[in-house]
Amino acid sequence: MxxxxxxxxxxxxxxxxxxxxxxxxxxxxxxxxxxxxxxxxxxxxxxxxxxxxxxxxxxxxxxxxxxxxxxxxxxxxxxxxxxxxxxxxxxxxxxxxxxxxxxxxxxxxxxxxxxxxxxxxxxxxxxxxxxxxxxxxxxxxxxxxxxxxxxxxxxxxxxxxxxxxxxxxxxxxxxxxxxxxxxxxxxxxxxxxxxxxxxxxxxxxxxxxxxxxxxxxxxxxxxxxxxxxxxxxxxxxxxxxxxxxxxxxxLEMIDGKPEVPENQAMIKQTKWIRAERGGFVAMHVAPGDIVVKGQPIATNSSLLSEDQNRLVAPFTGIVIGMSTLPAVQPGEPIVHLGRLPNPKSAKRHESQVECDDVQRTAHEHLATGIQVTEAFDIEF
Structure with missing residues (x-):
């Protein structure tokens, strides 16, 4: 006690x-x-x-x-x-x-x-x-x-x-x-x-x-x-x-210099992209991916793949996080995007991830936990 x-x-x-x-x-x-x-x-x-x-x-x-x-x-x-x-x-x-x-x-x-x-x-x-x-x-x-x-x-x-x-x-x-x-x-x-x-x-x-x-x-x-x-x-x-x-x-508490990426993305605005319809989601992006404005990020549909609804990126950014549950109801969060200033900064970030073994490994590993599919053309 x-x-x-x-x-x-x-x-x-x-x-x-x-x-x-x-x-x-x-x-x-x-x-x-x-x-x-x-x-x-x-x-x-x-x-x-x-x-x-x-x-x-x-x-x-x-x-x-x-x-x-x-x-x-x-x-x-x-x-x-x-x-x-x-x-x-x-x-x-x-x-x-x-x-x-x-x-x-x-x-x-x-x-x-x-x-x-x-x-x-x-x-x-x-x-x-x-x-x-x-x-x-x-x-x-x-x-x-x-x-x-x-x-x-x-x-x-x-x-x-x-x-x-x-x-x-x-x-x-x-x-x-x-x-x-x-x-x-x-x-x-x-x-x-x-x-x-x-x-x-x-x-x-x-x-x-x-x-x-x-x-x-x-x-x-x-x-x-x-x-x-x-x-x-x-x-x-x-x-x-x-x-x-x-x-x-x-902080000079241990010896050595920090192993820091040359360019780090500064995110001042984020947005959760939410489901518009209920159903099963096919993801087109993985955690850490770069997306450009208008790029398809997810498609949800009925269990028989009918009544498909496509979600697209509202701005150029980074996939900060995402749902791991493919079944959704309207309004549920699917993908968390962090806004980047422009496509040039997106390319710069993508390049620095490729040059950093630790980030690249995390990117590759986290993608294996999500079924990512190609975004085929659909008729609405």
């Missing part, structure tokens, strides 16, 4: 500390994290206590805290804020097990699962059906979701200089890897470009979302979207892993 005498820092109740750390008393070089003193050049596997279950058992979030030898910024990297979105979990677990990089400066918090209760139920939501990613910065006296949000916000955001929040598309959808950031904030733009996904969507995020409220509180935070729920897709996880390492390099 939660102890009323917990410190404001929310102490952990179990941890594994680097055995080379002598003693438990704090020194001037120590940093206190969740009841542990973390020395430069060491790491701690620990837990953040966030709530209780119906049976009064404590619920905690597993966190690894790493410190470099030299002082520097503090960065958190989290996944599964929506409990069924675990591509980012796979990426963080890859980083945890990779001995080929060393934190030189600053402090890094790696959080594979932030919404533990949703994760254990394979659900986007908490048991009370609330979306944790609409409850920040939270409240000490609100709903369960709001209280959890408050604990997370105070324990992580208040102590960090930057944040990366890893997501996937919602259920029955998939996304081509992209970064979402408030580009009006220079430090958000800095880490968004450094991440190197090739696509940056401009926006501050929904009201109450983690990255919006963290950025408002002075911790520039970006969201990365890629792939679909309930999976760790290798090509998407690789995009995320490379991106996190790129940001660490940009």
């Amino acid at each position: 939660l102890d009323e005498n917990h410190s404001d820092e929310i102490a952990n109740f179990e941890s594994t500390v680097d055995k080379s750390i002598p003693g438990t008393a704090s020194t001037p070089e120590d940093e206190p994290w969740f009841g542990n003193h973390v020395q430069p050049g060491s790491f701690v596997n620990t837990e953040l206590l966030i709530t209780e279950t119906y049976s009064s058992r404590s619920v905690s979030v597993p966190i690894q805290v790493r410190r470099g030898i030299e002082p520097g910024p503090t960065l958190f990297v989290c996944a599964a804020l929506h409990g069924d979105e675990i591509n980012g979990t796979g990426a963080i677990r890859t980083l945890l097990g990779d001995a080929n990089w060393t934190l030189r400066r600053g402090t890094l918090l790696l959080i594979p699962i932030l919404n533990v209760l949703g994760f254990e139920r394979h659900s986007r939501y908490l048991p009370d059906r609330r979306d944790l990613n609409r409850c920040f910065p939270g409240s000490d006296s609100g709903s369960m979701a709001s209280r959890m949000a408050r604990v997370i916000f105070d324990a992580l955001v208040r102590r960090c200089d930057y944040g990366i929040d890893l997501h996937t598309a919602a259920v029955r959808r998939t996304n081509f890897p992209n970064v979402r950031a408030d580009i009006r904030k220079p430090e958000c733009m800095r880490i968004a470009k450094a991440f190197g996904s090739g696509i940056i969507l401009a926006g501050s995020g929904p009201q109450g979302s983690f990255r919006r409220e963290a950025t408002r509180a002075g911790c520039p935070t970006i969201v990365v979207e890629g792939g679909e729920v309930w999976k760790v897709e290798p090509s998407v996880a690789e995009c995320m892993t490379r991106g996190v390492l790129n940001v660490l390099k940009e």
Whole structure:
């Protein structure tokens, strides 16, 4: 159970500390994290206590805290804020097990699962059906979701200089890897470009979302979207892993220079193309594809391929995401397009994807999850 005498820092109740750390008393070089003193050049596997279950058992979030030898910024990297979105979990677990990089400066918090209760139920939501990613910065006296949000916000955001929040598309959808950031904030733009996904969507995020409220509180935070729920897709996880390492390099927390595409598409307007008729959809595009204005993107018809209805691109752009469910009703979203300024910028983006092994692999892989057919001429 939660102890009323917990410190404001929310102490952990179990941890594994680097055995080379002598003693438990704090020194001037120590940093206190969740009841542990973390020395430069060491790491701690620990837990953040966030709530209780119906049976009064404590619920905690597993966190690894790493410190470099030299002082520097503090960065958190989290996944599964929506409990069924675990591509980012796979990426963080890859980083945890990779001995080929060393934190030189600053402090890094790696959080594979932030919404533990949703994760254990394979659900986007908490048991009370609330979306944790609409409850920040939270409240000490609100709903369960709001209280959890408050604990997370105070324990992580208040102590960090930057944040990366890893997501996937919602259920029955998939996304081509992209970064979402408030580009009006220079430090958000800095880490968004450094991440190197090739696509940056401009926006501050929904009201109450983690990255919006963290950025408002002075911790520039970006969201990365890629792939679909309930999976760790290798090509998407690789995009995320490379991106996190790129940001660490940009912040000079690890050695090396970011591996960033020469040209990254800046998207300031997106639009969901929705079904006009009910029926079965034949897709003519895949995630990450470039489309030009007027290009067919999907055709839906009856189950016997009658009464066909063609959907076309309203502008030149990139397929940011799309439905993975071919059966639709009128008004349901089918393809999510990001607008590009002109066909020249579309060609430039297409060329840079081909030159980037990580993006190209993701493009090829995600296309295999969608049945893409040629758009034949039809009579209306």
